[in-house]
Amino acid sequence: MNKLLRVFLFVCALVTLGCSAEKAQSIELKSEADLAGLRVAAIAGSSYEVDLSSRDDISLQRFNSMGDILQALVSEKVDVAIHDEVYFNADLRKENGIKIAMRGETGSPTAFLFRKHDPELVEACSSVIRRMEEDGTMKRLKDFWLTDKYAETGEYTHIQYEASGEPLRVAVCVAVAPLSFIVDGEWYGLEVDILRELGKELGRPLEIKSHNTASGLLALASGMADVACGCLFITPEREEMFAFSEPYHFYRPAYFVVDREAQKEHVGFAAWLKTIIHKNLIAERRWRFITTGLWVTLKISILAILLGSILGIGLYTMTRSRKKWVRSFPRVYKGILAGIPQLVLLLILFYVVFARTGIPAEIVAVIAFAMYFASSACSIYTSSLDAIPRGQTEAGLALGFTRTQTFLNIVLPQATIRGLPLYKHQCTSLIKGTSIVGYIAIQDITKAGDIIRSRTFDAVIPLLLVTVIYFLLVWLIGALLNLATPKKRVL
Amino acid sequence: MITVSHLSKTFRNPDGSVIQVLKDVNCEIHPGEVISIIGPSGTGKSTLLRVLNLLDPPTGGSIIYDGEDILRKGYPVHMLRRKMGMVFQSFNLFEHMTVLENVIYAPCKIKKTNLEEAREEGLKLLRKVGMAERADSYPSSLSGGQKQRVAIARCLAMKPEVILFDEPTSALDPSMVGEVLSVIRSLAKEGMTMLIVTHRLKFARDVSTRVFYMQDGIIYEEGSPKQIFESPRHSATKTFVQSIRKEVFQVSGTDFDFPDMQTRIQQFCIKYNISDKSDNALRACELVLGKLLTAFFPMTVRITHSELSDVTALDFMVEGVATSPLKEAGISPSNMKKLRSLCQEIMEEPTSRGFRVKLLI
Numbered sequence: 001m002n003k004l005l006r007v008f009l010f011v012c013a014l015v016t017l018g019c020s021a022e023k024a025q026s027i028e029l030k031s032e033a034d035l036a037g038l039r040v041a042a043i044a045g046s047s048y049e050v051d052l053s054s055r056d057d058i059s060l061q062r063f064n065s066m067g068d069i070l071q072a073l074v075s076e077k078v079d080v081a082i083h084d085e086v087y088f089n090a091d092l093r094k095e096n097g098i099k100i101a102m103r104g105e106t107g108s109p110t111a112f113l114f115r116k117h118d119p120e121l122v123e124a125c126s127s128v129i130r131r132m133e134e135d136g137t138m139k140r141l142k143d144f145w146l147t148d149k150y151a152e153t154g155e156y157t158h159i160q161y162e163a164s165g166e167p168l169r170v171a172v173c174v175a176v177a178p179l180s181f182i183v184d185g186e187w188y189g190l191e192v193d194i195l196r197e198l199g200k201e202l203g204r205p206l207e208i209k210s211h212n213t214a215s216g217l218l219a220l221a222s223g224m225a226d227v228a229c230g231c232l233f234i235t236p237e238r239e240e241m242f243a244f245s246e247p248y249h250f251y252r253p254a255y256f257v258v259d260r261e262a263q264k265e266h267v268g269f270a271a272w273l274k275t276i277i278h279k280n281l282i283a284e285r286r287w288r289f290i291t292t293g294l295w296v297t298l299k300i301s302i303l304a305i306l307l308g309s310i311l312g313i314g315l316y317t318m319t320r321s322r323k324k325w326v327r328s329f330p331r332v333y334k335g336i337l338a339g340i341p342q343l344v345l346l347l348i349l350f351y352v353v354f355a356r357t358g359i360p361a362e363i364v365a366v367i368a369f370a371m372y373f374a375s376s377a378c379s380i381y382t383s384s385l386d387a388i389p390r391g392q393t394e395a396g397l398a399l400g401f402t403r404t405q406t407f408l409n410i411v412l413p414q415a416t417i418r419g420l421p422l423y424k425h426q427c428t429s430l431i432k433g434t435s436i437v438g439y440i441a442i443q444d445i446t447k448a449g450d451i452i453r454s455r456t457f458d459a460v461i462p463l464l465l466v467t468v469i470y471f472l473l474v475w476l477i478g479a480l481l482n483l484a485t486p487k488k489r490v491l
Numbered sequence: 492m493i494t495v496s497h498l499s500k501t502f503r504n505p506d507g508s509v510i511q512v513l514k515d516v517n518c519e520i521h522p523g524e525v526i527s528i529i530g531p532s533g534t535g536k537s538t539l540l541r542v543l544n545l546l547d548p549p550t551g552g553s554i555i556y557d558g559e560d561i562l563r564k565g566y567p568v569h570m571l572r573r574k575m576g577m578v579f580q581s582f583n584l585f586e587h588m589t590v591l592e593n594v595i596y597a598p599c600k601i602k603k604t605n606l607e608e609a610r611e612e613g614l615k616l617l618r619k620v621g622m623a624e625r626a627d628s629y630p631s632s633l634s635g636g637q638k639q640r641v642a643i644a645r646c647l648a649m650k651p652e653v654i655l656f657d658e659p660t661s662a663l664d665p666s667m668v669g670e671v672l673s674v675i676r677s678l679a680k681e682g683m684t685m686l687i688v689t690h691r692l693k694f695a696r697d698v699s700t701r702v703f704y705m706q707d708g709i710i711y712e713e714g715s716p717k718q719i720f721e722s723p724r725h726s727a728t729k730t731f732v733q734s735i736r737k738e739v740f741q742v743s744g745t746d747f748d749f750p751d752m753q754t755r756i757q758q759f760c761i762k763y764n765i766s767d768k769s770d771n772a773l774r775a776c777e778l779v780l781g782k783l784l785t786a787f788f789p790m791t792v793r794i795t796h797s798e799l800s801d802v803t804a805l806d807f808m809v810e811g812v813a814t815s816p817l818k819e820a821g822i823s824p825s826n827m828k829k830l831r832s833l834c835q836e837i838m839e840e841p842t843s844r845g846f847r848v849k850l851l852i
Contacts, residue, residue, distance in 0.1 A: 395583035399597040400573030414587050
């Protein structure tokens with residue numbers, strides 16, 4: 001704990017140092033030519049990155065999310081960041097540290113994405129968008145969401161409707177205010193409101209899941225979702241694979257720079273800490289992401305450990321079989337799993353094997369991690385049980401214990417002493433390994449941190465908090481397992 | 492008490508071949524008997540014990556214990572084993588328990604003996620085998636002999652009616668055999684019924700009331716120790732019980748590894764419990780090989796010991812000579828006197844290939 005505190009203080013010191021850096025002029029941009037010689041950040045795989053990568057007079061740096069880009073900008077790793085204008089939302093403006101130096105000329109058509117063999121749904125969506133344009137609903141919504149009104153009122157509402165049909169499953173590729181974002185467990189935003197209109201029209205309730213761009217599109221392609229959104233531009237590549245509804249808006253690109261002229265209030269450390277804690281945890285009850293995420297991580301970890309331990313017993317029993325093919329199965333199984341990265345197996349199980357079975361993602365995650373755990377548990381059982389000499393069993397039997405008593409009272413305690421440290425190690429790596437479940441749209445503790453970061457564009461508190469929680473989880477599981485260690489005194 | 496008839500046991504090797512270890516064993520064991528089971532290696536002595544308490548179930552035949560057929564289906568084997576203790580060659584103490592816990596674990600768990608009572612009883616047993624002082628030690632800190640004595644105490648704690656000893660001293664350093672044998676001896680005196688598989692013929696002769704000589708999967712000959720060791724009926728028994736232990740050295744010349752030879756002679760003496768003769772044997776060797784017969788290399792040197800007659804001899808065999816090397820070497824009277832003082836008798840005899848000088852130590 002002491003160590004952790006030191007790391008925390010170190011990070012805080014870095015941040016305060018960053019705040020007190022000397023003032024200089026903000027970067028001015030008039031046209032794209034002004035980018036020459038600058039370090040420019042863009043989202044990897046975005047159309048901006050593709051456009052800029054042909055220019056050799058700039059140093060292009062690729063990032064995964066808007067949050068990362070802003071961090072790079074603030075910490076002066078890059079000079080300019082290019083991204084959709086819509087990302088410069090009220091939260092960001094309030095920060096006062098970033099400004100838009102220049103806006104792009106043309107906007108990109110943005111729409112909802114569907115599977116190609118769902119033409120009725122595409123048409124339904126397009127007609128809803130057309131209808132909303134005609135009756136002025138769209139203008140009213142854009143007035144609310146695309147200006148600062150939503151942030152000023154802080155009261156988000158949306159249309160309520162009763163629907164009992166099959167749920168319309170929405171994959172949010174990038175959850176961002178003001179298009180689609182979660183407050184206190186409820187989804188809000190411009191895109192969410194449009195989809196609600198669609199759901200109302202079709203009589204289907206919405207079932208919204210938060211993804212990243214890659215996994216969101218994968219979910220749509222594999223049939224785990226019916227529609228994808230999240231500021232998705234209509235591009236030729238996407239049109240090849242998917243069907244777009246009519247565009248509901250044209251977003252322009254924006255060039256973000258650090259706003260050096262902005263009067264930064266000098267705040268003390270305590271006040272600063274209070275602000276970022278408020279921003280990341282208290283505001284909009286964002287701590288709820290953390291608590292629900294923690295519960296999900298804990299649930300997946302414990303279930304996977306239990307299921308994996310039991311499957312491991314099955315594998316171990318097979319190694320003792322008389323039949324040769326049964327005996328060799330665990331070896332083959334372990335060999336195959338050892339060669340597949342956990343993330344890949346998780347994706348295969350979710351998007352291929354269980355794609356159309358409707359099994360909840362959390363169960364798929366438990367199965368995937370249990371499969372890995374079973375393989376290492378089997379190895380642990382083998383190495384610790386086989387290390388107990390046969391004579392121990394014979395001595396137990398010869399004293400008059402039954403076979404079961406001998407195993408439970410004499411062999412097992414000795415094997416536990418041997419195997420527990422390894423078992424503990426496997427448990428802790430499993431807990432930490434579950435941090436990848438965000439890829440199949442599960443909101444675990446890591447994803448909770450990501451969601452908060454995507455709203456606050458602040459890395460320190462969410463990442464630090466997530467780190468501390470993993471640390472405590474691992475410590476907790478270790479302590480629980482220590483209780484299982486055979487007592488020094490057996491009688 | 493135990494009636495064994497037509498007992499057989501076959502093992503199947505992993506490659507499918509079948510070995511018949513016990514062919515047709517018949518015997519009767521009465522309360523208070525101390526039975527030693529001797530015989531060459533691999534003749535089923537240990538298997539017989541393991542079959543008796545059903546650690547290895549027999550393939551055929553019958554075992555009746557106190558009038559009850561213990562091979563019938565559904566017989567509670569663990570109940571039988573509570574009455575029939577076993578001491579293993581490799582001790583098999585429970586490594587995760589202290590000495591005292593090893594002893595009282597089974598009574599506490601199986602007989603539900605009150606912990607205080609069991610502790611008292613356990614310490615009494617440990618005192619009996621001389622291990623009370625180490626009651627709170629863990630087995631890993633004990634010597635082999637100490638472990639085996641604890642194992643005997645553990646076995647006694649269940650108050651068995653009969654104890655099976657499976658080569659209790661075979662895994663021990665020669666120097667630790669004595670302590671274990673003396674514990675078994677004292678048990679014999681108390682009238683405990685015991686079956687002991689052993690290679691220690693002298694011990695078998697001293698302690699047993701009856702001896703089984705096993706060979707080829709059957710009890711080849713049984714009888715009182717006197718009969719088996721002094722007037723065995725079968726020639727195989729005779730060959731075995733009178734067999735002579737030996738260690739042979741080919742001394743090629745003065746470059747021979749004499750220190751190694753000394754160590755091996757010392758070990759030989761410890762192994763056959765004749766450490767008192769070790770000194771004289773070594774000195775005689777040194778005298779003969781270092782001074783008296785240096786002219787006669789290469790030669791073959793042999794130390795032999797007969798366990799039953801307790802005769803130890805050093806043979807120096809020289810090939811291709813017709814007369815006694817001792818005479819030919821022209822040994823001074825003082826040296827001859829020295830040699831005589833080291834042994835009981837000096838014998839010189841021609842062999843088919845040369846001449847042999849035999850010293851009885």
